[in-house]
Amino acid sequence: MTVKILIVGFGNVGQGLAELLVEKERMLREKYKTDVQVVGIVTRHWGAIVDEHGLALSRVLASVLAGKGFAHSGYDLQSQTTAELIENLDYDVLIELTITDLNNGEPATQYIRLALERGRSVITTNKGPIALHLKELETLAKTHHAVLKYEGTVMSGTPVLNLIEHNLAGLEIRKIEGIVNGSSNYILTRMEEGLEYDDAVKEARELGYLEADASADLDGWDAVAKVMILAGVAFGVTLKVDEVQRRGIAGLTRREVEDALGQNKVWRQVVELERGEQEGCLRAAKAGLRLLGNGHPLAQIKGAGNGLVIYTDVMPLITVSGPGAGRRETGYAVLNDLLSICTEQC
Amino acid sequence: MTVKILIVGFGNVGQGLAELLVEKERMLREKYKTDVQVVGIVTRHWGAIVDEHGLALSRVLASVLAGKGFAHSGYDLQSQTTAELIENLDYDVLIELTITDLNNGEPATQYIRLALERGRSVITTNKGPIALHLKELETLAKTHHAVLKYEGTVMSGTPVLNLIEHNLAGLEIRKIEGIVNGSSNYILTRMEEGLEYDDAVKEARELGYLEADASADLDGWDAVAKVMILAGVAFGVTLKVDEVQRRGIAGLTRREVEDALGQNKVWRQVVELERGEQEGCLRAAKAGLRLLGNGHPLAQIKGAGNGLVIYTDVMPLITVSGPGAGRRETGYAVLNDLLSICTEQC
Numbered sequence: 001m002t003v004k005i006l007i008v009g010f011g012n013v014g015q016g017l018a019e020l021l022v023e024k025e026r027m028l029r030e031k032y033k034t035d036v037q038v039v040g041i042v043t044r045h046w047g048a049i050v051d052e053h054g055l056a057l058s059r060v061l062a063s064v065l066a067g068k069g070f071a072h073s074g075y076d077l078q079s080q081t082t083a084e085l086i087e088n089l090d091y092d093v094l095i096e097l098t099i100t101d102l103n104n105g106e107p108a109t110q111y112i113r114l115a116l117e118r119g120r121s122v123i124t125t126n127k128g129p130i131a132l133h134l135k136e137l138e139t140l141a142k143t144h145h146a147v148l149k150y151e152g153t154v155m156s157g158t159p160v161l162n163l164i165e166h167n168l169a170g171l172e173i174r175k176i177e178g179i180v181n182g183s184s185n186y187i188l189t190r191m192e193e194g195l196e197y198d199d200a201v202k203e204a205r206e207l208g209y210l211e212a213d214a215s216a217d218l219d220g221w222d223a224v225a226k227v228m229i230l231a232g233v234a235f236g237v238t239l240k241v242d243e244v245q246r247r248g249i250a251g252l253t254r255r256e257v258e259d260a261l262g263q264n265k266v267w268r269q270v271v272e273l274e275r276g277e278q279e280g281c282l283r284a285a286k287a288g289l290r291l292l293g294n295g296h297p298l299a300q301i302k303g304a305g306n307g308l309v310i311y312t313d314v315m316p317l318i319t320v321s322g323p324g325a326g327r328r329e330t331g332y333a334v335l336n337d338l339l340s341i342c343t344e345q346c
Numbered sequence: 347m348t349v350k351i352l353i354v355g356f357g358n359v360g361q362g363l364a365e366l367l368v369e370k371e372r373m374l375r376e377k378y379k380t381d382v383q384v385v386g387i388v389t390r391h392w393g394a395i396v397d398e399h400g401l402a403l404s405r406v407l408a409s410v411l412a413g414k415g416f417a418h419s420g421y422d423l424q425s426q427t428t429a430e431l432i433e434n435l436d437y438d439v440l441i442e443l444t445i446t447d448l449n450n451g452e453p454a455t456q457y458i459r460l461a462l463e464r465g466r467s468v469i470t471t472n473k474g475p476i477a478l479h480l481k482e483l484e485t486l487a488k489t490h491h492a493v494l495k496y497e498g499t500v501m502s503g504t505p506v507l508n509l510i511e512h513n514l515a516g517l518e519i520r521k522i523e524g525i526v527n528g529s530s531n532y533i534l535t536r537m538e539e540g541l542e543y544d545d546a547v548k549e550a551r552e553l554g555y556l557e558a559d560a561s562a563d564l565d566g567w568d569a570v571a572k573v574m575i576l577a578g579v580a581f582g583v584t585l586k587v588d589e590v591q592r593r594g595i596a597g598l599t600r601r602e603v604e605d606a607l608g609q610n611k612v613w614r615q616v617v618e619l620e621r622g623e624q625e626g627c628l629r630a631a632k633a634g635l636r637l638l639g640n641g642h643p644l645a646q647i648k649g650a651g652n653g654l655v656i657y658t659d660v661m662p663l664i665t666v667s668g669p670g671a672g673r674r675e676t677g678y679a680v681l682n683d684l685l686s687i688c689t690e691q692c
């Protein structure tokens with residue numbers, strides 16, 4: 001079957017997704033009987049292009065990667081606004097990849113609402129709408145017989161949210177601990193190798209590991225958003241930003257890192273969620289800085305990697321680790337969500 | 347909805363499953379709208395009991411745990427054979443939990459065939475039929491619009507097979523490395539702590555970690571079966587037993603273990619599968635003994651734990667670790683498969 005998608009936002013993740021769609025076109029058709037057509041791409045900086053029969057992605061990518069935006073893509077720019085395109089174009093799934101805003105989740109949340117209200121399924125990698133409005137959006141999706149997927153909001157394409165929802169069905173999750181901010185972890189690992197905090201931050205920035213607003217990583221805001229998302233997915237609990245205890249890695253000195261190593265311990269930025277006594281309550285919701293003994297599964301997560309430890313009633317402890325970011329890795333999260341929508345609905 | 351299940355084999359795993367069904371009855375009804383009725387339990391030693399309206403599991407468990415078989419269960423023993431019950435009883439899902447036989451996969455394979463031919467779905471934790479006959483059984487299931495699930499055959503309830511099938515959809519798996527035999531790993535870990543091989547084996551036996559035929563664990567046969575299962579699930583390749591290189595931990599001395607530690611390495615029984623150039627071929631299929639550096643993700647797996655490292659084209663490396671065995675852990679694998687059948691089919 002053919003699935004028509006509309007992509008809103010075409011930065012790293014959108015481009016990574018487009019590359020995967022080009023590379024895997026044949027495999028998707030043969031193995032999953034799925035023909036993905038990108039009927040529109042909407043961006044803030046370059047405008048919007050559409051083709052109801054599917055854009056020629058290789059040409060679009062070449063134009064973008066040459067720094068020409070859509071100018072060399074061979075398509076005319078559209079005059080409609082993003083909202084108008086979401087409301088009027090003929091597509092099956094909206095892929096929402098705009099920049100995260102943790103204050104109000106806009107404009108992404110509005111885009112997602114518009115698509116769901118039309119009965120269109122939505123995939124997003126945007127932490128804002130999921131951290132702030134998950135319950136509302138899931139209800140909206142249900143009402144309109146649509147599906148909302150967001151695997152890429154936590155640990156990129158490393159399967160954790162779908163794992164919690166499907167593969168751990170029937171278990172009672174008691175606690176989750178995780179390293180979910182790759183750039184913090186990269187900086188900590190480099191400090192363990194002898195770098196000063198400032199030099200490690202500089203290196204992480206040069207490698208593209210830090211968000212445009214570095215405070216999101218260094219002060220723990222990104223980890224806070226992921227705590228809010230995990231609270232919703234694993235415990236059905238809606239948290240406000242100020243209900244999550246927060247401490248980022250900013251301010252940690254090389255001396256403190258070395259002292260920890262001397263005791264066979266490591267500093268890690270660890271998120272922590274623990275089920276409370278009452279349904280719908282958490283005993284703990286933290287994005288903090290912790291000193292972990294070498295035996296802790298998360299102490300082994302080095303560099304920009306991410307990891308999650310899930311404690312449940314029957315299975316004492318399950319650990320999943322893998323990439324936490326990356327254009328292709330997060331692009332893959334979208335592709336996986338897309339295949340799961342196609343399998344469920346088609 | 348009500349799902350009627352017939353359980354064949356009621357050892358540790360069957361009893362673990364039954365306990366979970368009792369404990370989680372209300373949750374299954376409320377959260378998953380699923381009412382599980384066990385309409386029959388068939389065993390080699392205690393005979394068979396049935397109740398078309400669902401057996402009183404607590405009473406059956408009490409009788410079994412008191413060492414009385416089904417004598418105090420309040421049900422009359424049936425005179426039909428296992429095959430007759432599989433062919434004649436009214437049920438939706440056959441839960442096949444008999445003892446693994448790696449030579450021919452019997453009698454389990456025959457039981458599974460009978461159920462699938464009736465269009466009934468099947469869940470098994472039995473490595474024999476899946477290692478030896480996966481392709482045939484999957485074709486049979488497809489032909490009869492039934493589902494075959496077998497998460498519990500590798501790493502008990504730690505979700506790896508379903509993860510490979512669903513959560514990594516669209517990825518090309520290049521290589522898999524894993525520790526999939528918990529008892530070997532337990533023995534190696536204890537030898538690292540100073541025990542001689544024989545003492546560590548004795549301890550593992552006392553803890554119930556070793557299979558009745560200890561050679562399955564110590565000589566690597568159990569790991570070979572899991573290589574064969576992973577070859578089918580991850581690469582679509584059917585392997586014969588003698589196509590898997592095998593070396594178990596038997597014969598390893600404490601001296602060798604200590605020498606490894608002195609070089610910051612550890613001995614691990616590692617399974618290894620690597621995609622070949624041609625579709626349907628593997629470059630490597632091993633259940634061997636390897637010296638791992640401390641940085642290898644599998645070097646961190648201690649005690650009876652299991653872990654799998656999956657290398658793919660887009661996501662470089664994903665690691666999953668968790669329990670590899672246990673009555674409740676493997677019972678949970680069955681419960682998870684059951685919920686996924688109910689979600690897909692109902």
